[in-house]
């Protein structure tokens with residue numbers, strides 16, 4: 096069985112590193128893995144999406160409607176935007192941090208009130224204040240490792256050491272300890 | 285050892301392993317990382333060229349000299365390189381030569397979604413289409429063997445989902461290819477009519493030989509399963525089809541021009557229904573039909589626009605859609621924006637304020653077209669801002685004092701300089717703004733001839749934009765600090781009033797560059813803010829309104845100071 100993870104967020108939040116970290120761990124575990132990223136325009140504060148798929152044999156690198164076992168959302172309404180990608184029995188792991196898009200800041204669009212609560216009525220939601228945990232670990236930039244920590248609880252086939260090993264390999268040495276701390280704080284939530 | 289690799293990195297690996305010596309490219313999403321990755325190998329010479337035509341010609345020169353050579357570009361880059369492309373099919377190669385072209389169906393980061401497969405047919409050049417990273421590596425290595433065996437450049441076509449997906453790749457060692465002897469051979473390389481007439485016959489003969497190869501090549505093969513349904517597909521479409529119909533029969537195309545039509549005919553005879561799945565144009569379908577092979581589904585099912593995916597293919601084939609939940613409330617759009625502190629912002633603020641007609645170009649600054657700045661009237665292709673302004677002003681001279689072109693530094697050197705020469709030579713009274721942020725921003729920070737560094741970070745004398753503009757015949761050339769709103773406005777007004785062509789270079793490095801020191805964030809003194817919303821006209825992502833007052837997000841603010849300049853009440857301060 097192929098499992099699908101969709102990572103959504105705002106350009107600049109570190110979603111790309113998150114998918115690469117998850118991919119790295121899954122390859123070490125011996126899975127066939129595909130990741131898909133879109134570069135370019137999406138980096139400048141736009142909505143960004145990456146996919147991670149793994150199993151015995153993976154064909155398509157993209158996650159499509161109703162296929163995601165997990166959506167890992169770095170921002171409160173991004174999960175809502177991509178909700179139709181989630182499997183009926185899938186889980187949305189979401190950061191409760193709200194980042195207003197330019198359409199809300201200067202345009203007429205409005206930001207939905209209490210998106211996380213509304214989402215909880217529509218699917219299985221695990222909500223965390225990843226920004227607070229990242230700050231506690233030492234940097235707001237560690238939101239991505241906090242969320243990976245939360246996700247790790249849903250992937251029992253992978254033990255903690257494999258995750259920490261991947262952080263050591265992929266994160267700049269200077270930031271390894273901080274990110275390990277952030278990961279553990281997410282995992283222990 | 286197997287490694288998870290981006291398709292583009294796998295192509296770079298293939299180049300390394302194939303003993304490629306020379307790589308010259310111009311950046312363009314989704315092709316850019318190939319050249320960035322291959323530059324990390326000391327054994328390979330790699331450079332950024334000013335544009336794709338130059339890159340392709342220099343790669344052809346390296347091939348002529350006997351080296352295995354390479355160039356990569358996005359789909360529209362091949363339009364720029366089309367001239368050498370067509371005639372290099374006539375000359376053929378000495379050292380193997382591969383041209384990678386990366387299509388962008390769905391236009392994740394492009395201005396059109398043209399289908400590069402047409403170029404293989406038009407230029408009569410073989411084309412390979414990998415479907416994942418392992419094939420990116422393998423096909424790249426094989427492309428050099430084909431190039432040298434059949435004496436032709438080879439096109440390697442990817443798309444966003446192949447170029448920017450990661451999958452497992454088996455690494456091998458580099459096989460040095462050495463330099464082949466260079467022997468002067470005007471009959472093959474001097475394409476005057478007398479020689480080219482003969483070479484055209486060689487091109488046609490080569491195509492016949494390649495067609496025969498295509499029929500039996502291991503790149504084109506049938507995977508027989510359930511014979512009720514047979515698909516013909518290539519590249520990412522193969523992955524989508526296999527995921528939706530794991531048991532169906534599939535004919536996978538790897539060498540997509542010339543097509544293996546006899547092999548497809550044989551496959552079609554074994555299946556009850558033949559469906560051709562391809563993104564963009566119905567090229568495979570037309571050629572299969574033209575060969576007299578029955579096709580039961582193709583463009584009538586899948587359409588000519590955008591990307592395909594599992595769900596689109598399933599829906600087109602009449603399968604029931606998966607059950608999904610929807611949020612049920614509108615979710616506000618989140619388009620990309622100019623970063624906080626972007627040096628382009630102030631320039632567009634001025635253009636918007638002065639209500640000018642702006643012919644635009646392609647780069648981060650195309651975001652100046654978005655609200656609230658909305659200061660762009662056209663965007664077509666690289667360099668077009670300057671030449672379109674010339675045409676516009678020539679037929680409407682009475683509004684030339686209300687019309688400007690904006691173009692980035694990399695784009696100007698790519699093809700704006702020839703357009704500016706047209707302005708100078710044919711004397712339209714035009715004002716061109718070069719937005720020099722000292723980097724090729726849009727595609728992720730590549731060096732260019734004006735930055736003073738090469739791809740391999742060698743320091744070199746930078747092109748002087750001032751001297752270049754003067755040399756083509758523009759007498760009024762001046763530069764301003766892009767953060768200085770007053771200076772930008774004054775310069776634009778003065779140059780628009782002048783009755784000869786002029787260039788304003790708005791200069792300030794991209795604030796994402798490592799050497800740019802962050803300035804302290806600004807904040808709003810609440811009691812001074814009169815809620816006039818002047819600062820909001822900048823469309824800065826760091827400024828929002830909360831409780832009827834402006835608030836600056838200290839984490840995002842880059843301290844550029846534009847908002848403080850605009851605030852008539854002195855409410856925005858450092859710290």
Ligand SMILES: Cc1ncc(C[n+]2csc(CCOP(=O)(O)OP(=O)(O)O)c2C)c(N)n1
Pocket residue numbers: 310311312313336358360361364646647648649666691692693694695696721723724725726727
């Ligand atoms: C023919 C062609 N080649 C490449 C591209 C990809 N591309 C789009 S914008 C851009 C560079 C823009 O750089 P610059 O002009 O310096 O502006 P900046 O993004 O830094 O503001 C490139 C390479 C393209 N659109 N067309």
